[in-house]
Amino acid sequence: MDISILYRGSLKSCNFNCPYCPFAGKKMNRQCLEKDQAGLARFIDFVADSRHHFHILFTPYGEAMVHGHYREAMVTLSRLTQVKKVAVQTNASFSLTADHWLDRLNPDTAAFWLSWHPEQMSRSRFEKQYQALLNKKIAFSCGVVELKEYFHDISQLRKKLPRSVYLWINAYKRTPDYYSKQDIEQLIRIDPYFENNLFYYPSKGRFCRTGQNVFSVNETGQIRRCHFVNQILGNISSIDFGQISRATACPNETCHCHIGYIYLRKLHQQKLYGSGMLERIPEGFIYQQ
Ligand code: SF4
Ligand code: SF4
Numbered sequence: 001m002d003i004s005i006l007y008r009g010s011l012k013s014c015n016f017n018c019p020y021c022p023f024a025g026k027k028m029n030r031q032c033l034e035k036d037q038a039g040l041a042r043f044i045d046f047v048a049d050s051r052h053h054f055h056i057l058f059t060p061y062g063e064a065m066v067h068g069h070y071r072e073a074m075v076t077l078s079r080l081t082q083v084k085k086v087a088v089q090t091n092a093s094f095s096l097t098a099d100h101w102l103d104r105l106n107p108d109t110a111a112f113w114l115s116w117h118p119e120q121m122s123r124s125r126f127e128k129q130y131q132a133l134l135n136k137k138i139a140f141s142c143g144v145v146e147l148k149e150y151f152h153d154i155s156q157l158r159k160k161l162p163r164s165v166y167l168w169i170n171a172y173k174r175t176p177d178y179y180s181k182q183d184i185e186q187l188i189r190i191d192p193y194f195e196n197n198l199f200y201y202p203s204k205g206r207f208c209r210t211g212q213n214v215f216s217v218n219e220t221g222q223i224r225r226c227h228f229v230n231q232i233l234g235n236i237s238s239i240d241f242g243q244i245s246r247a248t249a250c251p252n253e254t255c256h257c258h259i260g261y262i263y264l265r266k267l268h269q270q271k272l273y274g275s276g277m278l279e280r281i282p283e284g285f286i287y288q289q
Contacts, residue, residue: 005217007040008216011064016117016120026062037067041069044073056087057279075104075105078105090114113141114126141276146170166280168191171198173200200254201255212246215241222234223235228252
């Protein structure tokens with residue numbers, strides 16, 4: 001079976017201080033970090049012993065790649081025959097040199113989802129980070145949550161990026177009608193798929209691929225269909241994904257997060273992203289403006 005896993009351990013900490021974020025500046029004590037590390041080690045062992053093929057995306061609460069155990073997990077998983085893809089959502093502040101981890105990544109299976117926070121990291125530093133991935137031919141997408149004050153930064157970043165790199169823009173949804181029609185038109189010129197991220201999609205009763213061949217797994221091995229539905233389907237220590245795989249409808253009223261709604265059948269996002277679903281790279285993307 002081909003299985004996509006959204007992995008979220010017990011990490012709840014970040015080295016950045018984005019004012020709107022509950023994990024900003026939070027630190028974890030040693031005991032909590034060890035618990036997270038042990039859970040990740042069990043997950044890697046499970047994947048290594050499995051007969052299935054995996055596409056894995058790390059979706060931490062906070063920032064994972066400042067921690068050695070996540071960098072090593074990327075390296076190890078990228079080199080397992082069971083792993084077709086291992087990607088991570090990160091603020092791009094990771095070390096480029098620690099333990100030569102980037103050199104040891106398998107560029108055929110590793111990928112990155114880089115979130116840029118212009119008030120936390122200069123554009124030149126962000127460029128240096130993604131340039132290291134370009135040099136190593138490691139796939140990545142990058143983007144920002146679009147607050148209006150970032151518009152100039154985003155335009156400049158788009159100009160600098162190679163055309164083959166997709167720059168996504170996440171809509172700021174906390175303030176209703178935050179964008180004018182003109183804003184939206186301008187943003188679509190930078191991210192042609194920006195509109196996909198603008199909505200809360202009605203999802204109750206609509207078929208969603210999560211629970212069938214996409215699952216969420218946490219540090220204790222508990223399996224859920226996605227991060228947004230709390231029902232536990234089993235544990236990787238005792239259940240085979242083949243036993244729990246079902247084509248079912250979403251129980252929630254709406255879905256608005258990219259890592260969720262892309263699996264709603266009615267949105268046909270698989271067709272857009274193809275093999276780049278997890279790292280958010282539209283198939284064959286070339287920036288056209
Ligand atoms: S980088 Fe991400 S996780 Fe860290 S504070 Fe900012 S929004 Fe939160
Ligand atoms: S539509 Fe969203 S909330 Fe509903 S099951 Fe799918 S991913 Fe989960």
